[in-house]
Amino acid sequence: MEDNVLEIRGVHKSYPGFTMRDVDLVVPTGHVTGLIGPNGAGKTTLVKLVMNLITREAGEIDVFGLDNLLHEAEVKARIGFVYDEPNFPHDVNARDLGRAIGPFYRGWSGERYRRLLGEFGIPVRKRFKALSKGMQMKLALAIALAHDADLLLMDEPTAGLDLEFRRDLLEHLAAILEDERKSVLFSTHVTSDLERFADFITLIRDGEIVFSLPTSDLRDAWGVVKGAADVLARLDAPDVRGVRTGPHGVEALVANASLARTKCGPGVVIDRPSLDDVLVLMTRGDSYVESH
């Protein structure tokens, strides 16, 4: 088995008003990688490039060690893909959808599909258009899982779902992932969805990968320094990844919380950063600070 289920090297893609340049990304096998970034950062573009829904202008993409263009069918047979908007024909029910899609996959199991539909509470004879948005997303997930995919590629799967449904969907997903150790690339701008079960986090901004790190590094080593404006002067500039100034002082995201603690001394609050802090401070803060 390959160490990395997905390797992206030097990929370039441009649209009017948007350029993705020299993107490198690695998704390790058997782990959940969260791809975060604000709207328009390039998350969907990256996912579409992997699925060959759009054409890259330069670079290489290997999935399971195979070029995704040269081995398109072979690669896609091992990917479970979930779009931000499930887009199955509206007049078909879950049972017939399974019958239409199943023959494409060697690993498709009708029994597994029926079990997943049962677990997710999806009525098999109800037309797709009659299902709620959350149910439609669960159906997309059931289809992605029914052929025993090695890589789940999920593009904003929780967008537009209410909190309860999101939690329910993610709990199901977490349970399945815990059992089977599948590789997952999960793109979202709702960072709280990833807090619990992402092993790695990749931040993309303006078409560039800002960092790709184990979640534990972010949680344990990084920090949010909160204090008066003069606290910034005490921090090492290269260590500061983002700054936000508010009426009550500044918040600075630092990559080395213990060093910041030493530099700032007592009286300065240093919290563990949530993914939301990371996203907000690195993409919507006072200024972008280049990472190492």
Next chain:
Amino acid sequence: MKALIRKDLRLLAPYWWLILPGHVLFSANGVISPEFLFWIGVALAASFTVGLAVIDWRFDADRFVAALPVDRPAQVRARYVGAIGAAVLGTALYVAYGSVIVAAFPARLGWRTGAGAWNSPEGIAVFFLVAAALVLILLPLLFRLGLVRGIWSFGFVALAVMAVAISRVSNAGAEAPSQALVEELAVFVDDRGAAVAWPLVLASLMGLIWLSARLSIAGFRSREL
């Protein structure tokens, strides 16, 4: 390939109740004239291709299909097999409806018999060739431009073809466009002999299918979904 065609048939399944009675109803109007039956039959045969494109477009399903483990050339080839299959089926239905109409209304106007008749080999071949030609023009436009822009472009192409056809019909003094085509094919077969003419017709059709499919594959490859 088989999975793609089966998938298309399954996705059409909820609409069979609309398609089948619709087909019978429209074709029944063929009693008005053989020309009417000809063009309604051609339109119905081509509507299979348009119908599937509409389903894809309406539900954004081309993105769903693009995620399946088949490459784009395979998707194009499957759509051609379906479209040509629909043209064959449409031709069979045209012959069936025509036979029923002629049997039920023997004195009906315009149903010529003998050489150049609607049910002569040339008459049936022209029906199939026109139905096939429609989808061979339509499919590259759909694959390259998507449904809305593809249909618009097809409309312009169809208008140009109709203008040429009408001028040829009026020059030839034929009664109707389809009749003029049947007569031209009959003359072609007479001039060259059946043993040469029919293989030539078949080879030309295969060449057109190949060319159209190449254009569709190139167009679909460069289309962003």
